[in-house]
Amino acid sequence: xxxxxxxxDIDLPPDRVKGKDYRCNECGERxxxxxxxxxxxxxxxxxxxxx
Amino acid sequence: MKYTLNDGLxxxxxxxxxxxxxxxxxxxxxxxxxxxxxxxxxxxxxxxIVVSAPEGGAIEPALMxxxxxxxxxxxxxxxxxxxxGSRRISRVVSxxxxxxxxxxxxxxxxxxxxxxxxxxxxxxxxxxxxxxxVEIQHLPGKITVSRxxxxxxxxxx
Numbered sequence: 111x112x113x114x115x116x117x118x119d120i121d122l123p124p125d126r127v128k129g130k131d132y133r134c135n136e137c138g139e140r141x142x143x144x145x146x147x148x149x150x151x152x153x154x155x156x157x158x159x160x161x
Numbered sequence: 162m163k164y165t166l167n168d169g170l171x172x173x174x175x176x177x178x179x180x181x182x183x184x185x186x187x188x189x190x191x192x193x194x195x196x197x198x199x200x201x202x203x204x205x206x207x208x209x210i211v212v213s214a215p216e217g218g219a220i221e222p223a224l225m226x227x228x229x230x231x232x233x234x235x236x237x238x239x240x241x242x243x244x245x246g247s248r249r250i251s252r253v254v255s256x257x258x259x260x261x262x263x264x265x266x267x268x269x270x271x272x273x274x275x276x277x278x279x280x281x282x283x284x285x286x287x288x289x290x291x292x293x294x295v296e297i298q299h300l301p302g303k304i305t306v307s308r309x310x311x312x313x314x315x316x317x318x
Contacts, residue, residue: 129198129200129201141201142199142201143200143201143202144193144200144201144202145257146203147202147205148201149188149189149190149201149202150190151190151192151201154188154189154190156188
């Protein structure tokens with residue numbers, strides 16, 4: 111992901127960035143993950159399931 | 162070429178641009194915030210973090226940006242396309258196990274995780290996290306690679 115900390119100059123076209131919906135099995139957080147290693151943004155757990 | 166890199170940073174510098182390269186030290190979820198959605202990317206130890214400054218400039222802002230992401234896991238905010246403020250952004254970040262530098266892509270328009278925009282002189286490299294360091298492939302001849310020593314300290318009185 112080529113982005114910049116703080117405000118950034120990136121365009122994320124929806125047809126090119128397709129995050130998958132996940133649910134964290136530890137804290138229940140629902141989030142949209144990208145990349146090969148989805149990880150809960152709230153508790154950092156990798157124990158997540160596609161939602 | 163392989164370079165040992167533990168908790169420090171590497172500076173890959175050309176005549177008028179540079180890359181700052183570091184490795185993630187711990188796992189964390191890096192969030193990218195758009196005006197409509199949040200995307201979260203899992204980062205694990207050994208992944209590399211690259212700050213590219215295609216127009217060069219001072220090292221320190223890139224170093225601070227690196228540490229905001231690497232140490233403090235600051236979310237990345239995304240401006241909509243053609244936002245007037247985007248022209249003031251002169252540094253970009255990429256986080257992935259392996260990153261390719263390219264000058265043939267429009268800055269800020271490539272969400273693929275393995276690409277980072279760079280200047281012409283730094284394009285074509287492959288930066289890869291390996292055990293104990295990083296491997297740099299296709300390093301152009303006139304480019305220098307240096308280790309960066311720095312210290313961020315705070316005194317409150």
